[in-house]
Protein backbone atom coordinates (compact mmCIF):
# COMPACT_ATOMS: atom_id res chain seq x y z
CA UNK A 1 0.00 0.00 0.00
CA UNK A 2 2.64 2.50 1.10
CA UNK A 3 4.86 1.35 -1.73
CA UNK A 4 2.08 1.89 -4.27
CA UNK A 5 1.46 5.43 -3.05
CA UNK A 6 5.15 6.28 -3.26
CA UNK A 7 5.27 4.86 -6.77
CA UNK A 8 2.31 6.99 -7.84
CA UNK A 9 3.88 10.09 -6.31
CA UNK A 10 7.07 9.36 -8.20
CA UNK A 11 5.18 9.23 -11.47
CA UNK A 12 3.39 12.47 -10.62
CA UNK A 13 6.67 14.26 -10.07
CA UNK A 14 7.71 13.30 -13.61
CA UNK A 15 4.58 14.95 -14.98
CA UNK A 16 0.87 14.43 -15.02
CA UNK A 17 -0.42 12.21 -17.76
CA UNK A 18 -1.75 14.50 -20.49
CA UNK A 19 -5.37 13.99 -21.46
CA UNK A 20 -5.69 16.51 -24.28
CA UNK A 21 -3.44 18.40 -26.64
CA UNK A 22 -3.28 20.98 -29.40
CA UNK A 23 -1.10 20.73 -32.50
CA UNK A 24 -0.32 23.88 -34.49
CA UNK A 25 1.04 23.43 -38.01
CA UNK A 26 2.24 25.56 -40.88
CA UNK A 27 3.48 24.28 -44.24
CA UNK A 28 5.04 25.81 -47.33
CA UNK A 29 2.98 25.37 -49.40
CA UNK A 30 0.09 23.12 -48.38
CA UNK A 31 -0.40 20.55 -45.63
CA UNK A 32 -2.69 17.97 -44.04
CA UNK A 33 -2.77 17.07 -40.34
CA UNK A 34 -3.81 13.59 -39.20
CA UNK A 35 -4.33 12.52 -35.59
CA UNK A 36 -4.51 8.78 -35.00
CA UNK A 37 -5.08 8.26 -38.71
CA UNK A 38 -7.90 10.77 -39.06
CA UNK A 39 -7.57 13.88 -41.24
CA UNK A 40 -8.43 16.77 -38.90
CA UNK A 41 -6.99 19.88 -40.58
CA UNK A 42 -5.52 21.17 -43.80
CA UNK A 43 -4.15 24.48 -45.02
CA UNK A 44 -2.48 26.14 -47.98
CA UNK A 45 -1.40 29.52 -46.58
CA UNK A 46 1.71 29.19 -44.43
CA UNK A 47 0.95 32.49 -42.70
CA UNK A 48 -2.26 30.94 -41.34
CA UNK A 49 -1.30 27.89 -39.28
CA UNK A 50 -3.94 25.30 -38.45
CA UNK A 51 -4.78 24.67 -34.80
CA UNK A 52 -6.15 21.24 -33.96
CA UNK A 53 -7.37 20.11 -30.55
CA UNK A 54 -7.64 16.44 -29.72
CA UNK A 55 -7.92 14.05 -26.80
CA UNK A 56 -5.28 11.53 -25.79
CA UNK A 57 -5.99 7.89 -25.08
CA UNK A 58 -3.94 6.76 -22.06
CA UNK A 59 -1.67 9.73 -22.72
CA UNK A 60 -0.96 8.69 -26.31
CA UNK A 61 -1.62 9.91 -29.84
CA UNK A 62 0.16 9.89 -33.18
CA UNK A 63 0.40 13.08 -35.19
CA UNK A 64 1.07 12.64 -38.92
CA UNK A 65 1.54 15.59 -41.28
CA UNK A 66 1.90 15.70 -45.06
CA UNK A 67 3.45 18.80 -46.63
CA UNK A 68 3.59 19.54 -50.36
CA UNK A 69 5.83 22.21 -51.88
CA UNK A 70 4.25 23.81 -54.95
CA UNK A 71 7.47 24.65 -56.79
CA UNK A 72 9.10 21.58 -58.32
CA UNK A 73 12.56 20.81 -56.94
CA UNK A 74 14.92 23.76 -56.73
CA UNK A 75 12.37 26.15 -58.29
CA UNK A 76 11.26 26.91 -54.71
CA UNK A 77 11.66 25.71 -51.15
CA UNK A 78 9.32 23.86 -48.82
CA UNK A 79 8.90 24.37 -45.10
CA UNK A 80 7.24 22.72 -42.12
CA UNK A 81 6.74 24.21 -38.67
CA UNK A 82 4.80 22.57 -35.85
CA UNK A 83 4.36 22.47 -32.12
CA UNK A 84 2.31 20.28 -29.80
CA UNK A 85 1.01 21.64 -26.51
CA UNK A 86 -0.09 19.07 -23.94
CA UNK A 87 -2.54 19.94 -21.20
CA UNK A 88 0.06 18.94 -18.58
CA UNK A 89 2.28 21.81 -19.74
CA UNK A 90 4.65 19.90 -22.00
CA UNK A 91 5.65 21.71 -25.20
CA UNK A 92 6.88 19.66 -28.17
CA UNK A 93 8.06 21.82 -31.09
CA UNK A 94 9.93 20.91 -34.24
CA UNK A 95 13.45 21.65 -33.06
CA UNK A 96 16.91 20.07 -33.39
CA UNK A 97 17.01 16.87 -31.34
CA UNK A 98 13.24 16.48 -31.14
CA UNK A 99 11.51 13.14 -31.70
CA UNK A 100 9.80 14.19 -34.94
CA UNK A 101 10.66 11.82 -37.80
CA UNK A 102 10.21 12.23 -41.55
CA UNK A 103 10.08 10.52 -44.91
CA UNK A 104 10.18 12.02 -48.43
CA UNK A 105 8.24 10.32 -51.18
CA UNK A 106 5.49 10.42 -53.74
CA UNK A 107 2.56 12.87 -53.68
CA UNK A 108 -0.07 11.80 -51.15
CA UNK A 109 -2.50 10.70 -53.88
CA UNK A 110 -0.02 7.95 -54.78
CA UNK A 111 0.75 6.88 -51.22
CA UNK A 112 -1.25 4.08 -49.65
CA UNK A 113 1.08 2.41 -47.14
CA UNK A 114 -0.85 3.64 -44.10
CA UNK A 115 1.86 6.19 -43.19
CA UNK A 116 -0.68 8.24 -41.21
CA UNK A 117 -1.97 5.35 -39.10
CA UNK A 118 -0.97 5.14 -35.42
CA UNK A 119 0.36 1.57 -35.75
CA UNK A 120 2.51 2.36 -38.82
CA UNK A 121 6.15 1.33 -38.34
CA UNK A 122 8.14 4.55 -38.77
CA UNK A 123 11.36 3.12 -37.31
CA UNK A 124 12.97 3.48 -40.77
CA UNK A 125 12.13 7.19 -41.00
CA UNK A 126 14.86 9.77 -40.46
CA UNK A 127 15.55 12.95 -38.57
CA UNK A 128 14.36 16.25 -39.94
CA UNK A 129 16.63 18.86 -41.45
CA UNK A 130 16.19 22.08 -39.51
CA UNK A 131 16.27 25.66 -40.71
CA UNK A 132 15.64 28.96 -38.92
CA UNK A 133 13.60 29.27 -35.75
CA UNK A 134 10.11 30.77 -36.05
CA UNK A 135 10.49 34.46 -36.83
CA UNK A 136 13.57 34.04 -39.04
CA UNK A 137 14.58 32.81 -42.46
CA UNK A 138 12.65 33.20 -45.70
CA UNK A 139 9.41 32.98 -43.69
CA UNK A 140 10.38 35.73 -41.25
CA UNK A 141 8.31 38.41 -42.97
CA UNK A 142 5.14 36.43 -42.18
CA UNK A 143 5.87 35.96 -38.49
CA UNK A 144 3.69 38.85 -37.29
CA UNK A 145 0.68 37.43 -39.11
CA UNK A 146 1.45 33.92 -37.88
CA UNK A 147 1.90 35.16 -34.30
CA UNK A 148 -1.79 36.12 -34.25
CA UNK A 149 -2.32 32.35 -34.05
CA UNK A 150 0.95 31.18 -32.46
CA UNK A 151 1.02 33.42 -29.38
CA UNK A 152 -0.37 31.41 -26.49
CA UNK A 153 2.11 29.97 -25.86
CA UNK A 154 4.67 31.75 -28.06
CA UNK A 155 5.94 29.42 -30.76
CA UNK A 156 9.62 28.46 -30.44
CA UNK A 157 9.59 25.80 -33.17
CA UNK A 158 12.11 25.64 -36.01
CA UNK A 159 11.24 25.46 -39.68
CA UNK A 160 12.16 22.05 -41.00
CA UNK A 161 12.00 19.73 -44.00
CA UNK A 162 12.85 16.16 -44.83
CA UNK A 163 16.30 16.60 -46.36
CA UNK A 164 17.28 19.79 -48.22
CA UNK A 165 14.16 21.90 -48.70
CA UNK A 166 14.91 22.59 -52.38
CA UNK A 167 14.90 18.90 -53.35
CA UNK A 168 11.89 16.80 -52.27
CA UNK A 169 8.45 18.36 -52.76
CA UNK A 170 6.33 15.73 -50.95
CA UNK A 171 7.29 15.05 -47.37
CA UNK A 172 5.76 13.21 -44.43
CA UNK A 173 6.23 13.78 -40.71
CA UNK A 174 5.22 11.84 -37.60
CA UNK A 175 5.32 12.41 -33.87
CA UNK A 176 4.23 9.86 -31.28
CA UNK A 177 3.01 11.37 -28.02
CA UNK A 178 3.51 9.13 -24.99
CA UNK A 179 4.92 6.04 -26.66
CA UNK A 180 3.08 3.16 -24.94
CA UNK A 181 5.04 0.78 -22.75
CA UNK A 182 4.41 -2.12 -25.08
CA UNK A 183 6.17 -4.72 -22.90
CA UNK A 184 3.95 -4.12 -19.87
CA UNK A 185 0.92 -6.37 -19.48
CA UNK A 186 -2.13 -4.20 -20.16
CA UNK A 187 -3.73 -5.09 -16.81
CA UNK A 188 -0.74 -3.69 -14.93
CA UNK A 189 -0.74 -0.51 -16.99
CA UNK A 190 -4.45 0.02 -16.47
CA UNK A 191 -3.92 -0.31 -12.72
CA UNK A 192 -1.12 2.26 -12.76
CA UNK A 193 -3.11 4.76 -14.83
CA UNK A 194 -6.17 4.12 -12.67
CA UNK A 195 -4.19 4.88 -9.52
CA UNK A 196 -2.87 8.07 -11.11
CA UNK A 197 -6.27 9.24 -12.23
CA UNK A 198 -7.81 8.64 -8.81
CA UNK A 199 -5.22 10.98 -7.29
CA UNK A 200 -5.91 13.88 -9.65
Ligand SMILES: [Ca+2]
Nearest residue numbers: 071072073076
Ligand atom coordinates in the same frame (compact mmCIF):
# COMPACT_ATOMS: atom_id res chain seq x y z
CA1 LIG B 1 10.61 22.62 -54.29
Ligand SMILES: [Ca+2]
Nearest residue numbers: 028076077078
Ligand atom coordinates in the same frame (compact mmCIF):
# COMPACT_ATOMS: atom_id res chain seq x y z
CA1 LIG C 1 7.30 26.66 -51.58
